[in-house]
Amino acid sequence: MNTQVEKLYRIAQKEERYIIGLMSGTSLDGLDVALCKLSGSGKETKLELVAFDTLVYQAAFRTYIRLVFSKRDIDLQILCGLNAYIGHVHGQLINDALAKWGVSADHVDLIASHGQTVYHAPQSLTHDHELPNSTLQIGDGDHIAHHTGLITISDFRQKHIAAGGEGAPLAAYGDYLLFSDQLENRILLNIGGISNFTFLPNGSSALQAYATDLGPGNTMMNQYMKQHYNQEMDSDAAIAQTGKPHPRLLAALEESEFLNLGFPKTTGPELFNLAYLTQKQQQSGTEDLSKADIMATLCHFSAQTIVKGIRRQTQGMDNVAVYISGGGLHNPLLIKLIKQGLPHYKITSFDALGLNPDAKEACLFAVLANETLVGQPDNVSTIKNSPAICMGKISFPY
Structure with a gap:
């Protein structure tokens, strides 16, 4: 042998x-x-x-x-x-x-x-x-x-x-084996370049576990920072927090066929990128926005796709907990917006499940x-x- x-x-x-x-x-x-x-x-x-x-x-x-x-x-x-x-x-x-x-x-x-x-x-x-x-x-x-x-x-x-x-996403396999719970309905939210979650129904549910992409997490913000500031990311949302989200651009960004697809689904930076942003700015007549306002709008866009996705899956459910991992956990504005959009949910870092x-x-x-x-x-x-x-x-x- x-x-x-x-x-x-x-x-x-x-x-x-x-x-x-x-x-x-x-x-x-x-x-x-x-x-x-x-x-x-x-x-x-x-x-x-x-x-x-x-x-x-x-x-x-x-x-x-x-x-x-x-x-x-x-x-x-x-x-x-x-x-x-x-x-x-x-x-x-x-x-x-x-x-x-x-x-x-x-x-x-x-x-x-x-x-x-x-x-x-x-x-x-x-x-x-x-x-x-x-x-x-x-x-x-x-x-x-x-x-x-x-x-x-x-x-x-x-x-x-x-x-x-x-x-x-492949996260469902490990998440299901390690983190399923008898009582809680769990959303294991990962905010990387693309945001995704694993849905883990409680032990008495007839629903099935699955993982799905939601849309952009950090990718568009990071791409914009690299192109316009030569920085890898907007650390602590320092720039986004000085701007204001533009409602017309935000509405245009949300007009994507992918965002209306059912779960589970998958996407990547091949769709959500700076070309997509440019297209939506032209569509909404917002080419002259300040860089800070664009960063604020991109952060709100990521937050809204996450919030809407979680609401869609958990509508009518009790005892729902959201555990967050990934680089987006370190973006204070993004996390604040998610918590504001899900005011009645238990939302915490993945630390609460005993893992960094x-x-x-x-x-x-x-x-x-x-x-x-x-x-x-x-x-x-x-x-x-x-x-x-x-x-x-x-x-x-x-």
Whole structure:
């Protein structure tokens, strides 16, 4: 037997597995690295976050990714090179994190890598029914495995699409296994570049759990800040809070076919971007707005899509709790607007469920890798519109 296959078999037999989950989102701020201790599988899964850090990307690295990110016309040589380069960089960042934590690589069983999304193309977004649903995450797992010496599971979204899904969001799988509750109806809201939630009905409900994208989270605000201020984000909503939302532009932004689709659904920066903003400014005659007013309007737009989505799902329900994770949690104006729009809801940080909200997505990929190794598809067979599968490709380091 190949020694690496034998090693993987031994890992699967262990009572506890130490898995590093990786997440790099559409915000391109950095790589989330979460060292998780996992035991069991399915609804018996137990997760403990051992160590976590977000390793910030260098500006030159972000610039490279932006050459291909959410663009239809790209240089294929750069895309090909970036697939290897991102894998190399992520491998080095893992090694840096382990050194910082004082953890030996020998103590780690697996890496679970989401990769860097560069294009998301479900048919519902492209309206091209000749080509199937597709999505592309780069940062090759073989490079990560080789540079760290650790078995790596990566490219999770492809199996979801192959089995009939749209490739996103995948959060429902881990959320359902870890955070379902007998009494609460839970909305696990993640505000990254795109906002999404997982709906977890209480244990006595006949409803099914599912995950859905809602619309823009931080992506349009971040794109605008980069273009007009050469900053990655509007830290503490400093600029948005000096402006005023423009009602005509806000109404135009909300006129999107996607926003009226039923749940679950998926989208990305391929739709919600600065070209979309320009189109809506022209449509509403608001080309002369101040930058601060545009930022305020974009923040209100994100908040309204989130509020309306949560209201739509939870109408008529009692005992609803909203737990927030993702970079948008650190935008005080966005969180204030969400709370104002949902005045009778319990709204809190994901900390309340015992997990660092910034680490949540990276941890969920560690859970997916754990299911790939020791779980069964039946563990997630009741999630609405999501194929019952185990996901990920396995890369050996040697």
